[in-house]
Amino acid sequence: MLDFIPAVLWSSKRLPNAVFAELVDIIFTSLPPVALIGVVLTGVGILVGTNNNDPVIWALVALGAAVTVGRIGLILLYRRQASLEGVQDAAIWENRYAIGAYSFALVLGAFNWRAIATGDPIVAMLVTSVMFGYGAGIVARLGVRPAICVISLALAVVPTAIGYLSYAASAGSHYVTAMYTGQAVLLVVFAVAGTEAMGHIYRTTLQQLLTRHDLAMLAGQDGLTGLPNRTLLRARLNEGIVQMRRGVTMLAFHCLDLDHFKSVNDSLGHAAGDALLKSVAERLNGTLRIGDTVARVGGDEFVVLQVGILREDEARLLAHRIVRALSASYAIDGHEVRIGATVGIALAPRDGVTLDHLAARADAALYQAKHKGRGSVVVAGDSPTSGAAATAA
Numbered sequence: 578m579l580d581f582i583p584a585v586l587w588s589s590k591r592l593p594n595a596v597f598a599e600l601v602d603i604i605f606t607s608l609p610p611v612a613l614i615g616v617v618l619t620g621v622g623i624l625v626g627t628n629n630n631d632p633v634i635w636a637l638v639a640l641g642a643a644v645t646v647g648r649i650g651l652i653l654l655y656r657r658q659a660s661l662e663g664v665q666d667a668a669i670w671e672n673r674y675a676i677g678a679y680s681f682a683l684v685l686g687a688f689n690w691r692a693i694a695t696g697d698p699i700v701a702m703l704v705t706s707v708m709f710g711y712g713a714g715i716v717a718r719l720g721v722r723p724a725i726c727v728i729s730l731a732l733a734v735v736p737t738a739i740g741y742l743s744y745a746a747s748a749g750s751h752y753v754t755a756m757y758t759g760q761a762v763l764l765v766v767f768a769v770a771g772t773e774a775m776g777h778i779y780r781t782t783l784q785q786l787l788t789r790h791d792l793a794m795l796a797g798q799d800g801l802t803g804l805p806n807r808t809l810l811r812a813r814l815n816e817g818i819v820q821m822r823r824g825v826t827m828l829a830f831h832c833l834d835l836d837h838f839k840s841v842n843d844s845l846g847h848a849a850g851d852a853l854l855k856s857v858a859e860r861l862n863g864t865l866r867i868g869d870t871v872a873r874v875g876g877d878e879f880v881v882l883q884v885g886i887l888r889e890d891e892a893r894l895l896a897h898r899i900v901r902a903l904s905a906s907y908a909i910d911g912h913e914v915r916i917g918a919t920v921g922i923a924l925a926p927r928d929g930v931t932l933d934h935l936a937a938r939a940d941a942a943l944y945q946a947k948h949k950g951r952g953s954v955v956v957a958g959d960s961p962t963s964g965a966a967a968t969a970a
Contacts, residue, residue, distance in 0.1 A: 596786045598667040600721050603782070604674055605655045607718045614711055615645025618685060621703050625692050628700075637688040644684055648677040675725045678715075682729040685711065686736030693740035693757075696748075701741075705760055708737055709767065716771045720778030727772065734768045737761075799873040801851055802858035810872040810880060811932045817870075817884045818930050824885075828925040829892035831881035832939035833861075833899065836917035836951040838877040841909075849909050853916070856909070860902045864895070880936075889924060889956060896920040896954040904952065919946045922956045 592600070622638030625631075651673055689704045711733060719726035741761035745754045797809030805813060817828045835857065842850035854877065861871040861879060870882040883895055903918040921943025923929070928938040938957040946955035 592783075593787070593790050594667075596783070596790050599786050600782070601667045601671045601674075603721050604719060604725070605652055605670070608649065608652045610714045610718050611645065611648050611652065614685075614714060615642065615648070615681070617707055617710065618642075618645075618688065621692075621707055622688060624703070625695065625697075625700055628697070629695050631691065631695070633691050634688065637684055637691060641681065641684045641688065644677065644681045648674075648681065651677055671722065671725075675722075675728075678719065678725055678729045679732055682732035683736075686733045689733070689737040690740035690743075693737070693744050696744060698756075701744075701757065701760065704737065704740075705764070708733065708764055712768055712771050716775045717778070720775040721782050723775060723779050726775050730768050730771065734764060738765050802855055802873050804858050804861075804879075805870060805872040807872065807874045807932075810870065810874065810882070813870045813872075813882055814932050814935070817882055818925060820884060821925060826885045826887060827889075827892075827927070829881075829883035829886055829895070830923045830925065830928075830935040830939050831883065831892070831896055831899070832921045832923075832936070832943045833879040833881065833903075834919050834943055834947070835877040835879075835903070836919060838916055841914050841916060845910060845912060845914075849912070849914075852909050853907060853914060856907050857903060857916075860905075861899065864898050864902050880939075892922050892924065893954055893956065896922060900952050900954065917952050919943060919951055920954045921946050922954070924957065928957050 618641045619638055622634060622641065626634045626638055655670060685707075689708065692700050692704055712730060715726055715729055719729065738761040741757045741764070745757035745761070748754045748757065797805055797812070799806045814828075814830075820826075821828050838850070838853070841853060854873070857879070858871070858873065861881065865871060865881065865883075868884050872880045872882075874880050881895070881899065883892055886892060899920060900918050903916065905915075907914040907916070921939045921941065923935045923938035923942065925935055929935050942955045942957040942959070945959070946953040949955065
């Protein structure tokens with residue numbers, strides 16, 4: 578029953594970023610149950626505290642109410658933001674939620690332990706009812722994040738079970754001992770059984786999200802090379818712009834045109850042309866850093882997004898590396914083939930922050946580069962002199 582737990586407790590490290598972000602988003606839809614369990618704890622705590630006048634119980638009730646208010650505030654704050662800004666942002670919000678969930682579970686467990694110690698059977702019945710409701714709710718609500726779910730359950734169930742067993746050990750009646758011991762065992766059994774439901778919820782939800790993610794990736798991929806297409810390029814650009822605005826960096830938008838590709842395609846056939854495009858895609862991927870993106874947006878037209886640069890020269894250096902990489906010979910269907918590349922570059926935010934603006938500026942730079950000669954690199958806004966210097970570099 579519990580075999581799945583080690584595999585899924587920290588599985589977010591192996592999930593696609595978009596899927597992980599969606600799982601985090603799901604747990605922040607839990608405002609009603611978070612508020613409800615907080616109200617239930619407060620209500621039961623007031624009844625127990627009034628009957629026993631125990632300052633520890635009153636303190637735990639106040640702490641539980643404060644934690645509940647904090648958790649509600651966190652969920653509302655999360656809802657005010659437009660979207661998660663990458664996997665690191667999602668992880669930060671998940672950790673914040675986890676802290677709130679663990680804090681409430683600890684308070685609940687401590688309250689149950691103290692309340693059971695009063696020896697009132699009605700209080701014990703209330704504690705049992707609250708714990709079954711809490712357990713069912715947390716499995717349904719946090720089943721998509723197994724680590725948070727299991728840890729929260731343990732933090733609430735273990736002190737409660739210890740409370741039952743401690744009172745059972747001190748009870749003078751065998752009947753009372755048996756009843757309280759039975760409640761402890763029953764609570765633990767139901768908590769363990771709940772992990773099976775959690776596993777089902779997690780696997781089902783994850784499969785749905787992965788299927789949707791895969792379909793979205795297929796829709797955003799070029800069928801020949803497997804590179805991102807224009808649709809996915811737009812999404813990657815938007816992500817890059819968000820990251821750029823959070824720092825002091827720039828983004829370079831490289832438009833590439835393959836030199837002599839048409840003659841190869843005409844002389845050797847479309848199959849050879851397709852094989853050449855696949856080789857070009859592999860070489861482009863080999864020149865990029867982690868975080869950069871290469872996309873195919875047309876027949877022999879490619880775009881490279883270079884993120885996190887500080888100077889214009891960094892964009893020029895990458896463009897020249899690309900030109901050198903693509904200019905080396907290819908072995909296609911037993912033939913040695915040589916092509917080249919010409920590059921036009923636009924920089925964000927200077928030349929715009931949307932795909933249309935950057936593409937237009939980079940296309941204009943590419944047009945200028947073609948006039949200067951094949952293999953040239955031109956940055957939008959270059960004067961004829963600087964463009965010549967770029968060609969010679």
